[in-house]
Amino acid sequence: MKCVKRLTADQQRLVEENLTIVERVLRFDINANPCVAGLGYEDLYQEGCIWLCNAALTFDPARGSFAFYARRVVQNGLVSYCRSVLGQHQRTVLLDDLEPAVLAALEAQNAISSHTKCETPLLLVAAESQYSGVTRKGVHALALQVSGIPLTAVATRMSAPPNHVSAWISRAVHKLRNDESFLSSLHEN
Template sequence: MGGRTVLNDSQRRLAEQHLNIVSRVICRYIIVNETLFGFEYDDIYQEGCIWLCKAAASFRPELRVPFDAYAEKVVANGLRTYCRLMYGRQKRGCCIPLDADLNITRLILEQAPSPAYHQEEELLAQMDAARLLHHMKREYSGTARLGIEAIELKLKGYSGKEIADMYGVKPNLVGAWISRAKQKLRKNQVFVLWMETYTGQAAS
């Protein structure tokens, strides 16, 4: 799924030294299911290693983003994409023969998506964005940091007025903070990569 990536010696060493990132990402973000093709741990781990190599190949030290944070995001987004693709294949290929064993039939039905599937996907995206913003907030100060905090609060459902009341300022000032934060985030490699990989669009 992730495709082949050619690494030079230093990039290969970087990937080899951080193989634990793949296991960590699987533990934190991915649900392994040994009963479904493509969702076994070994398959997911192999795909994660491919994305770790992609992270090593695209990593730019001059941006001063820790490789751990950058690679974890690349691997997590890559594995989510892999799981969505595999899920789509399972869904399209799912059929239940009339003479199927009842236990097998029950297993297939249990794997069928619930009506709230897309809502759950949206919720996971929001939770992932909140974690990312919380991590990135440490890199900024002043207005940009206040703006990121305001975005975090908006993800939690607070309105601009409610956020303004928390800080004892006018709502238009909160809007200015958010605007400043977005300017900074558009230049942040990790955040832009998350937007492009997870949502398929640039930060706006």
Template sequence: MNRRDQLIADHLNCVRWVIHSFIHVNENVCGLEYDDLYQEGCIALWRAAETFDEQQGAQFHSYAISVIHNHLLDYCRKVQSRTAAVVPLEDVETVRSIAPAWDGDSSLFVEQVLEYGKRTYSGVAKLGVEALELKIAGYSGTDIAKLYGVQPNHVGAWISRAAQKLKKDMFLVENSGTNP
């Protein structure tokens, strides 16, 4: 067995650990089931073994976890972007409350409002828009908090701040007769 194969065999548990620690497994979404995530994690582990340079003095375990984690996050984003977004009702209501008179296609409207927020805001309000986007994509507040390395109540505060700003801006847009 060559060095690469030995590294892979010795560190398969890293894949399982990353999935359980950082990734939201969703058995109801094709591609986000545990088996699919594990397979993608193994591909990332193989890439880590291929690209690992012992000369740099890093430990393979730490390097592999980083590569697997980043690969799985990218993979999850791709899966979520290609699946038709099913927006949870409470999140649609949060966005609809921003401009209650709007009566068009709600998924298009949600996308437009969030894009407007990402382009326009900074700081806590921008974090709130990003968090709301992740919630709509299926992440829980706890998952989002882990991604940003903060307490879950921070995420709720961010979303609240973003919703306040968006309501104010959408009120101005609604009264001016233009789209976001």
């Protein structure tokens, strides 16, 4: 959230006198998470101060107490901010979360020149029909992971614990490494 208007002297005084509102909202209503970029205490405090300035800009003294109004504005603003940051974080794929076979496929995909299309996910979907049981589930999960979906999201989608999905992928990778037709079609792309 950006504060695009300048605060008047009275609005600045309101903000300065009520900075503790941001601290209280962070202490009681919002959980900082330093493991997620943008959700550390300092980031949340800065964002809360911006929302406090916004509250000062939009406050109407005829409608009640500034402290009550500002607490609601800061709280709602920080909740929206956290949802936005978490949404971006969930769409991020960490390389550490990918299986070695997925990393190898991505490296092969990036090694191919930009004018050539690598269709590894499509090849995996085609290979999926050749297998059954756990191997088929593993090939499907691998195709989802190569498409950029993190393992935990794949597990949620498949209604299974992540460690089961990881085991399925391992089994599928083992089978695919021994599948000459799949390997030849993978190298052609």
